[in-house]
Amino acid sequence: MGVALQGVGLIHPGGLAALEGLDLRIEAGERVAIIGSSGAGKTTLLRLLATGLMPTSGQLTLLGEAPTELRAGALKHLRSRIGLIHQSPPLPPRQRVVTAVQAGRLGQWSLPRALLSLCYPLDIDGVEQALAPLDLAEKLFNRCDQLSGGQLQRVGIARVLYQRAELVLADEPVAAMDPILADHTLALLNHLAAQRQVTLVASLHAVDLALKHFPRVIGLRKGRLHFDCPAAQVTQSLLDSLYANDGLDSRPSDAMGSAIDVEATTPWAAQQCL
Incomplete structure (x- = not known):
């Protein structure tokens, strides 16, 4: 079982409706990109899927x-199965990379082992294996404040890889990377998700990267589902209507050039292209 939302809405304490009437199903092992302008609800949706927020x-x-029906212990266990890659990973500046990555399994370890791991690395080889595909193995014992923004984002990705989460949520995971590194990192993240049969949901501003790397693309506009399509069926008119009147230039004019090489995945996704 992956993710299912039925009529989900979320209203912030101030009364602002961030999400409205979302009906969405993501099967286990699917890889999905969420696109839309700033304020469309992408990050809110990911925080909801990470159980950091609950639907109203x-x-x-x-x-x-059903996270709203779980007691504290069961909710903690569910959260240990979900990995969240932040746009700006909350990594303490003086923390070593090995400790930051190892923190991915804190929710799965006993309290004594978790506390010990903060003082002394318990699985150096395992952490190094998580860092190696991201070209960061040599930074194992560096402090986080010695890394660039792009390197910090990759440490955040390595932490979720080390966690071995069943559901991986990525909020603008390559925003701080140059175009070549961003392309390489998303390709790697998709490859590892497919290899491990992990469900991957990522929010992206770069439409060309979403169309190139993700078999299914969801467009959010003002907290509502605007479209849900296999990447190969995302048309320029759908993108134009998604970003209409937003005054954004983050969507490349040749975004559709990336769509034709992307293979459609499930019959369900094809039926939901709005």
Whole structure:
């Protein structure tokens, strides 16, 4: 079981409706990109899927569980199965990379082992294996304040890889990287997700990268589902309507050039192209 939302809405304490009436299903092992302008609800949706926020209406199911119905212990266990890659990873500046990556499994370890791991690395080889595909193995014992923004984002990705989460949520995971590195990193993240049969949901501003690397693309506009298509079926008119009147130039004019090489995945996704 992956992710299911039925009529999900979320209203912030100030009364602002961030998400409205979302009906969405993501099967286990799917790889999905979420696009839309700033303020469309992409980050809010990811925080909801990470159980950092709870819906104010509708039904949410994650990995076969309804988080709003779980007690504290069961909710903690569910969260240990979900990995969140932040746009700006919350890594303490003086923390070593090995400790930052190892923190991915804190929710799975006993309290004594978790506390010990903060003082002394318990699985150096495992952390190094998580860093190696991201070309960061040599930074194992560097402090986080010695790394660039792009390197910090890759440390955040390595932490989720080390966690071995069943559901990986990525909020603008390559925003601080140059175009070549961003392309390489998304290709790697998709490859590893497919290899491990992990469900991957990523929010991206770069439409060309979403169309190139993700088999399925969801467009959010003002907290509502605007379209849900296999990447190969995302047309220029859909993109124009998604970003209409937003005054954004982050969507490349040749975005559709990346779509024709992307293979459509499930029959369900094809039926939901709005």
